[in-house]
Amino acid sequence: xxxxxxxxxxxxxxxxxxxxxxxxxxxxxxxxxxxxxxxxxxxxxxxxxxxxxxxxxxxxxxxxxxxxxxxxxxxxxxxxxxxxxxxxxxxxxxxxxxxxxxxxxxxxxxxxxxxxxxxxxxxxxxxxxxxxxxxxxxxxxxxxxxxxxxxxxxxxxxxxxxxxxxxxxxxxxxxxxxxxxxxxxxxxxxxxxxxxxxxxxxxxxxxxxxxxxxxxxxxxxxxxxxxxxxxxxxxxx
Amino acid sequence: xxxxxxxxxxxxxxxxxxxxxxxxxxxxxxxxxxxxxxxxxxxxxxxxxxxxxxxxxxxxxxxxxxxxxxxxxxxxxxxxxxxxxxxxxxxxxxxxxxxxxxxxxxxxxxxxxxxxxxxxxxxxxxxxxxxxxxxxxxxxxxxxxxxxxxxxxxxxxxxxxxxxxxxxxxxxxxxx
Numbered sequence: 517x518x519x520x521x522x523x524x525x526x527x528x529x530x531x532x533x534x535x536x537x538x539x540x541x542x543x544x545x546x547x548x549x550x551x552x553x554x555x556x557x558x559x560x561x562x563x564x565x566x567x568x569x570x571x572x573x574x575x576x577x578x579x580x581x582x583x584x585x586x587x588x589x590x591x592x593x594x595x596x597x598x599x600x601x602x603x604x605x606x607x608x609x610x611x612x613x614x615x616x617x618x619x620x621x622x623x624x625x626x627x628x629x630x631x632x633x634x635x636x637x638x639x640x641x642x643x644x645x646x647x648x649x650x651x652x653x654x655x656x657x658x659x660x661x662x663x664x665x666x667x668x669x670x671x672x673x674x675x676x677x678x679x680x681x682x683x684x685x686x687x688x689x690x691x692x693x694x695x696x697x698x699x700x701x702x703x704x705x706x707x708x709x710x711x712x713x714x715x716x717x718x719x720x721x722x723x724x725x726x727x728x729x730x731x732x733x734x735x736x737x738x739x740x741x742x743x744x745x746x747x748x749x750x751x752x753x
Numbered sequence: 754x755x756x757x758x759x760x761x762x763x764x765x766x767x768x769x770x771x772x773x774x775x776x777x778x779x780x781x782x783x784x785x786x787x788x789x790x791x792x793x794x795x796x797x798x799x800x801x802x803x804x805x806x807x808x809x810x811x812x813x814x815x816x817x818x819x820x821x822x823x824x825x826x827x828x829x830x831x832x833x834x835x836x837x838x839x840x841x842x843x844x845x846x847x848x849x850x851x852x853x854x855x856x857x858x859x860x861x862x863x864x865x866x867x868x869x870x871x872x873x874x875x876x877x878x879x880x881x882x883x884x885x886x887x888x889x890x891x892x893x894x895x896x897x898x899x900x901x902x903x904x905x906x907x908x909x910x911x912x913x914x915x916x917x918x919x920x921x922x923x924x925x926x927x928x929x
Contacts, residue, residue: 611842611928618929619838619845619900625929634927640841640888640896647843647883649851 524590539581539592540568550594551603551635553610553628553721554669555582556739558746560678564669565610567603567632570594578602600636607633608641613692614648615664616722622735623723629667630722646692653698655705658728659717666696666724672716675742679749684710696724715742754787757915758806761793761836762826764819765846765884766812769901770837771795774809776904784908787915803829807914809836810887813846818878820890827891832914835893836907838900838928840886845900847884854880895920898928 520535526543533542538561543550554564563580570581573591581594593599610616610629618624650663668687673696677683684707688697698704717725718737726735763771771794777784791805792798801822808830814820827833838844849857857880862872887893897910906924913920 615848615851616928617844617848620848621929627929630928639898639926640835640886640893644889645843645847645886647847647850 522586522588524586524588524592526592527594533586535586537586539570539579539584539586539590542586543581543592543594548594550581551632552582553632553667554671556671556675556719556742558679558743559671559674559719562670562674565667566606569599569602571596571599604636604638605642607636607638608643610667611638611641612643612645614646614650614666617664620732621665621723622726622730622732623665623737624733626733626736627723628721653704654728655703656707656710656712656728657705658712659704659714660726660728661696661698661704662724662726663695664724665722667722668694668696669721671719671721671739672696672725675715675719679742679746680711680713680715682709682711682713685716718742756787756789758791758802758804759788760791760801760805760808760826760830761795762808762810762812762822763794764810764812764822764840764887765815766837766839767845768794768811770809770811770840773837773899773901773904774907777908778904780904780908784911784915788911801825801829805830807832807834809834810840811836813839813843813884814881814887814890815846815884816878816881820881823887823891832894833887833891834895834897834910835887836897837902838898841888841896841898842928843884843886847886849880850883854882897924898926900929902926 522533522535524531524533524542526548531542531546540550540555550568552565552568555561555568561582563583566580568581569578571593572579616629618630653661670687673685673687676685684698686697687694688701689695698707699709717727718739719742723735761771790796791802808826810823810826810833814823835841839846858872863870906926909924910920
């Protein structure tokens with residue numbers, strides 16, 4: 517049975533969406549970009565970064581566009597002073613949580629977090645920096661994990677589990693102590709299930725996962741193939 | 754026409770932001786006609802002047818002496834600009850924050866030194882436990898991120914300030 521046709525409004529524009537689509541997908545289909553760091557077309561949406569928050573008319577609270585399915589008659593606002601303020605605060609909190617020292621990062625100039633800060637006009641943060649002491653995992657022969665750059669978007673977790681089928685990555689602990697772990701918190705290099713395919717590296721929006729041997733600014737990523745791979749395998753996003 | 758009194762200071766940073774300012778190159782000539790550089794590493798003034806129009810702060814705040822300096826700068830300046838990522842975020846200078854000062858000094862001046870092997874303790878301000886952005890101590894009017902901010906942006910910022918325009922939104926500024 518073909519999916520049900522649904523009419524919604526996005527920023528006043530009438531949009532024909534398909535039942536089961538998320539607001540994010542419906543918006544992207546008409547070329548409208550909603551800010552996000554954790555959504556990657558082809559991966560299951562989880563609403564981790566909260567940047568895609570949108571307003572729905574008649575409802576006070578905000579909704580994550582990537583995890584909210586379209587419903588008949590829905591009227592979505594993707595940008596407003598209130599949303600801009602919350603998005604700015606969200607990115608500022610990401611910037612202070614760990615040590616995102618852009619100047620010495622492999623992903624400097626090619627980083628989605630850096631680009632997002634720029635797009636939102638962030639030139640300073642209002643919160644105190646956390647300066648946590650975080651380790652690097654350099655045990656894998658080809659790739660590096662730098663917890664200082666990780667924003668816990670879980671793209672790596674999802675691409676590894678759902679596309680590669682290896683499920684090396686997970687998040688352990690909670691809140692400020694949450695950390696990306698490989699297998700049962702073992703060294704990445706000791707992982708028996710890692711196939712060294714590198715999809716996690718390409719999916720990572722920041723410099724948290726990178727190829728070894730890359731210096732500052734050299735880590736250019738391409739996550740486009742993940743979307744097409746997911747599409748060709750019929751993985752339900 | 755009265756010249757704009759500009760001061761610059763170099764705290765915990767690499768001087769790259771000052772280099773970027775100098776990188777304005779020939780564009781410095783028209784700026785120099787309208788600006789009086791009253792304090793900073795590029796001129797020979799010992800005391801921070803009392804009535805400065807604009808002060809550019811490069812570098813993060815790393816010692817008690819730095820704190821006193823930025824407080825005096827705030828008091829004596831109409832507009833205070835955090836110039837570059839170290840002043841705005843702590844940046845590379847703040848990467849020492851995950852190591853204790855004692856361990857840091859021991860590592861740099863004793864373990865990894867090939868001569869003297871002495872930790873400097875006289876006539877030098879002691880490092881504070883944390884290196885922090887300038888905005889943690891005084892109100893900042895304009896933040897100019899970048900490592901360093903491109904000289905073109907510093908030029909535009911100076912143009913804006915000289916024309917009494919609020920520059921923040923117009924500049925294309927990014928971290929790193």
